[in-house]
Amino acid sequence: MPITEVVTLAVTAPYTHQSVPLRQLQTLASRQSAYSAYPVLFFADTNFPSRIYMLSGWHDVEASYVWLDSPDWVEMLALLEPFGAIQSRIFIGIDFDAIPRHGVLLLRRQTRVTRLRSSPASAFWQASGEELDAQTNGTYTIEIYSHDDLDHLPMDNSVSMRQLSLSRLG
Numbered sequence: 245m246p247i248t249e250v251v252t253l254a255v256t257a258p259y260t261h262q263s264v265p266l267r268q269l270q271t272l273a274s275r276q277s278a279y280s281a282y283p284v285l286f287f288a289d290t291n292f293p294s295r296i297y298m299l300s301g302w303h304d305v306e307a308s309y310v311w312l313d314s315p316d317w318v319e320m321l322a323l324l325e326p327f328g329a330i331q332s333r334i335f336i337g338i339d340f341d342a343i344p345r346h347g348v349l350l351l352r353r354q355t356r357v358t359r360l361r362s363s364p365a366s367a368f369w370q371a372s373g374e375e376l377d378a379q380t381n382g383t384y385t386i387e388i389y390s391h392d393d394l395d396h397l398p399m400d401n402s403v404s405m406r407q408l409s410l411s412r413l414g
Contacts, residue, residue, distance in 0.1 A: 246282060246301040247376060248340040248386070249308065250351065252331040253296040259327040261288035261296050261408065268323045275320060276300060279311040282340055287349060287405035290394060296328070297351075297405050301340025305377040308335070336384045337373030344369050345407070347388040352402045354383045366393075 255264060273284035282301030289295035302308050311317055324330070343349075347368065354372075367387035375382040389397060397404050 246303060246340045247305065248336045248338045248343065248373070249280075249298075249300045249302055249333065250336065250384075251298040251300075251333045253298065253324070253328045254331040255294045255296055255328040257294075260293040262293065264296065264327050268327070271323060272298075272320050275316045276311060279314065279316070280307065285345070286408040288408050290348070290404040290406055295331075296408070297403070299340070299343070299349075302335070305335050334378065334384070335376040336386075337376055338371045338384070338386055342371065343386060344388045348391055348394050348397070349405045349407070350385075350387040350389060350397055350402055351405065352385045352387065352400075354385065354401065 255261060269286060273286070276284050277300075280300055280302050284298055284300045287297040287299065289297065321330075350367070367389050369388040370385060372383055372385040375384060391406075394404065394406075
């Protein structure tokens with residue numbers, strides 16, 4: 245089963261998730277996909293325009309190390325530098341191929357001391373998995389909601405995201 249990688253990109257001013265250079269994101273998606281054999285999806289944080297999330301699949305965590313050790317990765321970091329920096333990178337034991345490619349994505353982190361609260365909105369897809377390749381023992385849940393449910397999502401320990409269309413960016 246493929247795993248899911250979630251990368252948080254902190255976008256620096258004057259850029260926002262609506263104005264980042266399209267060419268760089270397309271290049272990143274193309275190069276990483278060549279290593280992972282999975283597409284790279286881009287999401288905008290619905291509450292913070294200075295954050296972009298990249299979701300992709302990998303066969304396992306170790307396979308991503310080939311990408312991170314490559315000259316292509318070093319070049320991608322240089323391309324990203326003028327408009328943002330990677331803030332975090334996690335791997336979750338959720339099948340990337342099963343995640344629907346439409347709707348509002350809600351990423352929730354559950355620790356031993358937090359419990360996920362129910363929402364007045366109803367997710368049409370949900371999966372949970374353990375964080376992989378980390379010293380913490382967190383569990384993450386990915387839920388997919390209709391765009392109409394955005395105002396009713398539970399936001400405790402959560403990040404809500406809308407998928408970005410690369411054809412609409414700068």
